[in-house]
Amino acid sequence: MSHFPGNSQLSRGGEELEKNQIEFRNVSFRYHDEAPWVLRDVSFKIDADEWVAIIGHNGSGKSTIAKLMNGLLFPQEGEILVSGQKVEPDTIWDVRKQVGMVFQNPDNQFVGTTVRDDVAFGMENHGMPRELMVERIRESLQAVSMTDYERQEPHRLSGGQKQRVAIASVLAVSPKYIILDEATAMLDPKGRKEIMQTIRDVQGARNLSLITITHDLQEVTQADRVIVMNNGEVWMEGTPRDIFSEKDRLIDIGLDTPFISKLADELMNAGLTISREPLNHQELLEELWTLHSTK
Amino acid sequence: MDITFDQVSYVYQPGSPFEHRALQDISFSIQSGSFVAIIGHTGSGKSTLLQHLNGLMQPTSGRVSVGPYDMEAGKKNKRLRELREKVGVVFQYPEHQLFEETVSKDIAFGPENFGVEEQEIQTRITEAVRATGLSEELLERSPFDLSGGQMRRVAISGVLAMNPEVLVLDEPTAGLDPSGQREIMDMFHNLHKEKQLTTVLVTHSMEDALKYADHIIILNNGEMYREGTPLEIFKQKEALEAVQLDVPEVIEFLAKVEEKMNIRLPYEGQSVAELAKDLARMVKGGRDLE
Ligand SMILES: Nc1ncnc2c1ncn2[C@@H]1O[C@H](COP(=O)(O)OP(=O)(O)OP(=O)(O)O)[C@@H](O)[C@H]1O
Ligand SMILES: Nc1ncnc2c1ncn2[C@@H]1O[C@H](COP(=O)(O)OP(=O)(O)OP(=O)(O)O)[C@@H](O)[C@H]1O
Numbered sequence: 001m002s003h004f005p006g007n008s009q010l011s012r013g014g015e016e017l018e019k020n021q022i023e024f025r026n027v028s029f030r031y032h033d034e035a036p037w038v039l040r041d042v043s044f045k046i047d048a049d050e051w052v053a054i055i056g057h058n059g060s061g062k063s064t065i066a067k068l069m070n071g072l073l074f075p076q077e078g079e080i081l082v083s084g085q086k087v088e089p090d091t092i093w094d095v096r097k098q099v100g101m102v103f104q105n106p107d108n109q110f111v112g113t114t115v116r117d118d119v120a121f122g123m124e125n126h127g128m129p130r131e132l133m134v135e136r137i138r139e140s141l142q143a144v145s146m147t148d149y150e151r152q153e154p155h156r157l158s159g160g161q162k163q164r165v166a167i168a169s170v171l172a173v174s175p176k177y178i179i180l181d182e183a184t185a186m187l188d189p190k191g192r193k194e195i196m197q198t199i200r201d202v203q204g205a206r207n208l209s210l211i212t213i214t215h216d217l218q219e220v221t222q223a224d225r226v227i228v229m230n231n232g233e234v235w236m237e238g239t240p241r242d243i244f245s246e247k248d249r250l251i252d253i254g255l256d257t258p259f260i261s262k263l264a265d266e267l268m269n270a271g272l273t274i275s276r277e278p279l280n281h282q283e284l285l286e287e288l289w290t291l292h293s294t295k
Numbered sequence: 296m297d298i299t300f301d302q303v304s305y306v307y308q309p310g311s312p313f314e315h316r317a318l319q320d321i322s323f324s325i326q327s328g329s330f331v332a333i334i335g336h337t338g339s340g341k342s343t344l345l346q347h348l349n350g351l352m353q354p355t356s357g358r359v360s361v362g363p364y365d366m367e368a369g370k371k372n373k374r375l376r377e378l379r380e381k382v383g384v385v386f387q388y389p390e391h392q393l394f395e396e397t398v399s400k401d402i403a404f405g406p407e408n409f410g411v412e413e414q415e416i417q418t419r420i421t422e423a424v425r426a427t428g429l430s431e432e433l434l435e436r437s438p439f440d441l442s443g444g445q446m447r448r449v450a451i452s453g454v455l456a457m458n459p460e461v462l463v464l465d466e467p468t469a470g471l472d473p474s475g476q477r478e479i480m481d482m483f484h485n486l487h488k489e490k491q492l493t494t495v496l497v498t499h500s501m502e503d504a505l506k507y508a509d510h511i512i513i514l515n516n517g518e519m520y521r522e523g524t525p526l527e528i529f530k531q532k533e534a535l536e537a538v539q540l541d542v543p544e545v546i547e548f549l550a551k552v553e554e555k556m557n558i559r560l561p562y563e564g565q566s567v568a569e570l571a572k573d574l575a576r577m578v579k580g581g582r583d584l585e
């Protein structure tokens with residue numbers, strides 16, 4: 001074996017990689033024996049540093065995937081690896097230290113009697129030293145603009161405030177993998193942008209993987225990669241540009257394309273040549289500018 | 296039914312260290328048969344305001360009237376039951392209004408409670424699940440063994456099955472997939488037009504406020520900030536940004552086109568196809584058309 005140093009390095013590289021990955025291997029799942037399969041032969045990998053968006057129609061299996069990732073559920077077939085470790089009943093405590101999640105309904109995850117306790121709770125479980133905890137509580141509540149509500153009971157908050165606190169709790173821990181299950185659906189437009197930016201900053205600074213489950217197509221355009229679910233199966237995986245080039249096929253499976261992509265289509269129908277699928281305002285403006293100045 | 300708020304204030308946990316004034320001196324009126332959107336930042340008081348519309352909350356001071364029903368600070372309203380029969384509320388989190396053993400029982404709860412006949416209830420269930428795109432296979436499931444978007448559809452079905460005269464919707468599309476968002480908002484809009492349903496919608500989607508409402512109310516920190524037609528409101532970019540809101544994407548994009556290329560195409564409710572036609576012509580033809 002020592003004759004092939006390149007190879008052994010490669011395999012070590014592979015292991016390194018695996019250490020920072022979440023992998024689904026041929027996962028099938030149903031909620032009980034008689035129930036229909038809600039995930040069928042699902043396989044994918046999510047790398048460190050990556051922002052992956054999971055999209056799909058209602059009931060396509062997105063939240064189920066999230067719950068399998070941190071061992072709230074276990075698959076009947078296939079396996080799930082988190083940092084190379086198989087998710088099983090005896091590994092879930094390890095797994096949950098690495099995988100932090102914000103649920104679709106934040107009411108389902110509040111444990112503390114005050115906002116402050118709630119943010120502290122996750123960190124206590126990680127055995128974080130007190131001074132660091134105090135600092136982190138302050139930082140993360142500030143990051144979601146909820147400092148004034150530290151002593152409030154979580155269930156007495158407005159819908160969007162609850163989401164902010166739930167996000168603060170996961171930011172405070174900043175686990176290796178962060179899953180946000182429609183965690184910003186009830187924020188005001190500016191709040192949503194600001195909080196997504198904060199999350200991305202944290203992700204960048206601490207090298208985390210970010211997995212967002214969302215129906216917000218504009219948010220999806222900013223992800224590195226997209227997994228599209230349809231009826232319990234992976235329908236497509238690719239960059240946002242690949243995905244949104246599918247157009248009508250997306251509508252067929254309960255999805256849609258963002259405004260900017262619709263406008264680009266209509267501009268082409270009206271006789272303009274748009275050279276590539278635009279993902280944001282800037283890209284379409286540049287195309288228009290070129291056409292305008294070369295007329 | 297006409298809706299009037301007359302100097303309404305609402306205080307949570309009065310007298311405690313947590314006392315919080317969520318609404319401050321709010322006055323407005325909504326004409327019967329209109330479609331009003333209420334927008335505002337997180338915690339601005341929208342849900343608190345909505346819960347006054349079916350008497351779930353009583354003003355701390357001031358008066359709310361919904362058709363012939365009055366709710367006044369310090370006075371007990373004896374006709375709350377009647378009011379709740381006529382005002383259907385879809386809550387911000389669907390879990391807060393689901394509680395029965397099965398989806399079909401949940402949808403039937405409202406009409407049953409108000410004495411609607413069994414056969415009529417069955418018809419209403421069928422119609423409601425069709426309107427919300429809920430698969431009939433789910434009718435005998437527990438409403439808690441559903442996905443988030445499916446729960447949302449059950450909650451909306453339950454409200455539709457009451458045949459309300461006023462529809463109150465607190466972010467009803469949160470959790471729905473993109474097709475569902477469009478279909479269900481179109482469905483509400485059609486109901487509003489066909490049955491003259493007075494509709495009050497809380498939303499964070501500026502696009503929906505623009506597309507469906509004929510009047511917009513903006514709350515800021517529990518106070519009334521602006522009100523007007525969508526086109527009036529969405530001309531005021533700075534005023535919106537000052538309170539955590541934004542203009543709809545189409546308006547934002549047209550503003551950028553104007554800034555970058557000096558092509559002015561005002562938004563007056565055109566469809567994307569109509570806009571594209573004009574824009575294409577102006578881009579190709581340059582400014583000589585103006
Ligand atoms: N506790 C449960 N028991 C039985 N079936 C369930 C349960 N939770 C979800 N399901 C079913 O599993 C399927 C997948 O649900 P899941 O919550 O993963 O969907 P989702 O993609 O997150 O949808 P949404 O966009 O509506 O949140 C759905 O058909 C749903 O009805
Ligand atoms: N039960 C409660 N006890 C004390 N304060 C409350 C309670 N419910 C809401 N509040 C406070 O009242 C204010 C208004 O809340 P409300 O739920 O009306 O806001 P909202 O505009 O609906 O916000 P969102 O967009 O986040 O849903 C918030 O600051 C909130 O913290």
Ligand SMILES: [Mg+2]
Nearest residue numbers: 063104442443
């Ligand atoms: Mg879900």
Ligand SMILES: [Mg+2]
Nearest residue numbers: 158159342387
């Ligand atoms: Mg609210």
